[in-house]
Each structure stands twice: as structure tokens, then as C-alpha cells.
Amino acid sequence: MPAPIEVRKIPLHNVSDASELARLVDDGVMAADRVVAVIGKTEGNGGVNDYTRIIADRAFREVLLELGTRSKEEVGEIPIVWSGGTDGVISPHATVFATLPEDAVEPTDEPRLTVGHAMSDVVLPEDIGRLAMVEKVAAGVRRAMQQAGITDPADVHYVQTKTPLLTIETIRDAKSRGRDTYYDEPHGSMDLSNGTTALGVAVGLGEIEMPRQEQVMRDLSLYSAVASCSSGVELDRAQIVVVGNARGHGGAYRIGHSVMRDALDQDGIWAAIRDAGLDLPERPHPSDLGDRLLNVFLKCEADPTGYVRGRRNAMLDDSDVSWHRQIKATVGGVAASVTGDPAVFVSVAAVHQGPSGGGPVAAIVRA
Numbered sequence: 001m002p003a004p005i006e007v008r009k010i011p012l013h014n015v016s017d018a019s020e021l022a023r024l025v026d027d028g029v030m031a032a033d034r035v036v037a038v039i040g041k042t043e044g045n046g047g048v049n050d051y052t053r054i055i056a057d058r059a060f061r062e063v064l065l066e067l068g069t070r071s072k073e074e075v076g077e078i079p080i081v082w083s084g085g086t087d088g089v090i091s092p093h094a095t096v097f098a099t100l101p102e103d104a105v106e107p108t109d110e111p112r113l114t115v116g117h118a119m120s121d122v123v124l125p126e127d128i129g130r131l132a133m134v135e136k137v138a139a140g141v142r143r144a145m146q147q148a149g150i151t152d153p154a155d156v157h158y159v160q161t162k163t164p165l166l167t168i169e170t171i172r173d174a175k176s177r178g179r180d181t182y183y184d185e186p187h188g189s190m191d192l193s194n195g196t197t198a199l200g201v202a203v204g205l206g207e208i209e210m211p212r213q214e215q216v217m218r219d220l221s222l223y224s225a226v227a228s229c230s231s232g233v234e235l236d237r238a239q240i241v242v243v244g245n246a247r248g249h250g251g252a253y254r255i256g257h258s259v260m261r262d263a264l265d266q267d268g269i270w271a272a273i274r275d276a277g278l279d280l281p282e283r284p285h286p287s288d289l290g291d292r293l294l295n296v297f298l299k300c301e302a303d304p305t306g307y308v309r310g311r312r313n314a315m316l317d318d319s320d321v322s323w324h325r326q327i328k329a330t331v332g333g334v335a336a337s338v339t340g341d342p343a344v345f346v347s348v349a350a351v352h353q354g355p356s357g358g359g360p361v362a363a364i365v366r367a
Helices: 019-026 052-067 072-076 131-148 168-176 189-204 266-275 323-339
Strands: 005-011 035-042 080-084 093-099 112-122 156-164 227-232 237-246 253-260 293-300 345-348 359-366
Touching: 005 019, 005 112, 005 293, 019 052, 019 093, 035 052, 035 112, 035 345, 052 072, 052 080, 080 156, 080 227, 080 345, 093 293, 112 131, 112 253, 131 156, 131 189, 131 237, 156 189, 156 253, 156 359, 189 227, 227 293, 227 345, 227 359, 237 253, 253 266, 253 293, 266 293, 266 323, 266 359, 293 323, 323 345
Parallel strands: 035 080, 156 227, 293 345
Antiparallel strands: 005 093, 035 093, 112 237, 156 237, 253 359, 293 359
């Protein structure tokens, strides 16, 4: 039986700030030793050299170490996934997941939020972009599902991952061992790592069969509707957090999902919120949410055609500002307009994550 889950969204007042996490612990909302995952946005550039992710990671782990009893090694294994880049109105924040004692809530047969996590086997630099990475991620997803108490993949609504990308150093390491990497330089490896991981999530959940190598990053009809994949320089394995619903354990939250068909698809966000269990009018407004929406989690991608709803844009041609930053700001604005809250989780590089030019959406609500 999975443990009941408490979830809170907290702001980051600066890049090294974890004071609101400490406040949650000090106020008795959740115990430091019961925090099982953190998913957040930092204000860096979102690229290979975005060290704000490492700074925020260290700040949060220091609080959990100081206010809890777990060892440094145990705290080091907690999945804390940071997505860099708060372009436009997106506000730096974190969503914190913690278990509650079984006697703290009434059990229910209604679906309630559950969380499981796992680490894959080591992802070697030569694995990135290759089927070996797909297989390692798929195995990790299945282990995380088991920990969450989920037996039916249909009950999985959000899989957040963090995986390694290529750096000059890891490319050099592979070559020193007589191995070649998918790319000979780091740029582009973020999209590559995310996309390959998404295929692993899709395989692990049975959304697709095992792809062929030539389909990786090319056959955009293959995707996961629940994968949200991020990558960085701070780890060498796939860090996997599975969030879904289970019955019998209780708790105050539910999760649902849908997909955005393009960068302007507000209906896709509303559909995820409805799927989580909120009864909304046909033409909803942020005021209809009250205080019941905790957060939404989205992936986005500039449409490879260069068009959105028949209109041409210049994101993919712009040499001054990366399309990563432009599409993130766009979708962040759309999501904030739906929720009425700029603290939304929007991450870029969404190949194999939702329909091409769109992306998956997950929503957590108070049941």
C-alpha cells in the first residue's frame, strides 16, 4: 500500500533559497525525513552550463540534511529535479512531495496521488541517443511504478526525469574507451537526452513498442503522453519520478493529464485539470479553480514546421535568442493565463514528449 502524499508549491526568493522548504518543516506541514521528491524551476539559462540547478539542488539538500535525521548519502538519493530557465513570466518555484503517516489521513477507495521514484543504471555517454538508454529508462520507470503501488500504467499521469547530457569531458571519456557518442560536441545533447528518455518512458508504460535506432529523434509520431524529461550535468543516471493515482491509501490530492496540440492550446491544459477531477464549466476561467489547483507541469517544443495555426514564426531561424527560451516563455504565458499563477512548471526540449509542436500537461489538484 503506498503512503498518503502531501504536496506543496513554494517560491524560490533567490537562486540559493530554500527558506520556504524549511518553513514547511518548521510549521509541521511535512517532516524533512518524509520528503520523497522535489520538482522545480530555477532562473538560469536552461542550457548545458546552467549552474543554478546545482545551486538550488545543494540548498534544498542542505535543509533536508539539517532538519532531518537521514544521512548525507540518503539525502543525496532523494530525486530533486530542477528545470532551468524561467523565461517570460514563469516564476522560480518548487513542488515538494512528502509522505504522511498512515494514521494521519482517512483511507479512501477514491483515486489519490501516489509517488514512486527510481534511479536507472548508469547512463554512459555513448548510451545517450541510443537504445541502451531507452532500455535503462524503461526498467527504471517500471521500478518507480512498483514503488508507487501502481499496477496499471493508465494510472500514471506524470513521469518527471532528469538525465545526463553530453559534455566535452564525457565525450572525451567515451573516446578514451574506444566508444563513439551520438554527437561529437555537447550542443543539441539536451534535446537528444530528453527525447531518448521519453522513448524509454513510453516503452516502460507500454505506450509504444521498443523503437528502432533510426526512429530516435526522427519518428515524431512516437511519443509519451506523460513524460516530462529534463537533463543536466549534475548526474550520470536517469532520475525518475512517477506520479499517478492509487486507491486505498487516502490523501488530499489527485493528478490528471492531457496533451497540448500546439503552443497555444489552452484547452489541453484545461483537459488535464478536468482529468484530475475538477468539475469545470464549458468555458472556464482561472477564478473557477479557487484554491484547488496545486500546479501544472508542461513540456513544450517549437513546431518543427515553423508554423503555429497556419502562421509563420521565426523561432527556429533566430540566431540571437534560442528557440528554447522563446517557446518556453510563450507556453509559460499561456499556462499562467489559464491558471492565474505564473509559478507554473514549463520545460522545453520535448521531442517524443507529446505531439510534435505541443507537449504533455499534468495537473495536480486538491481532491
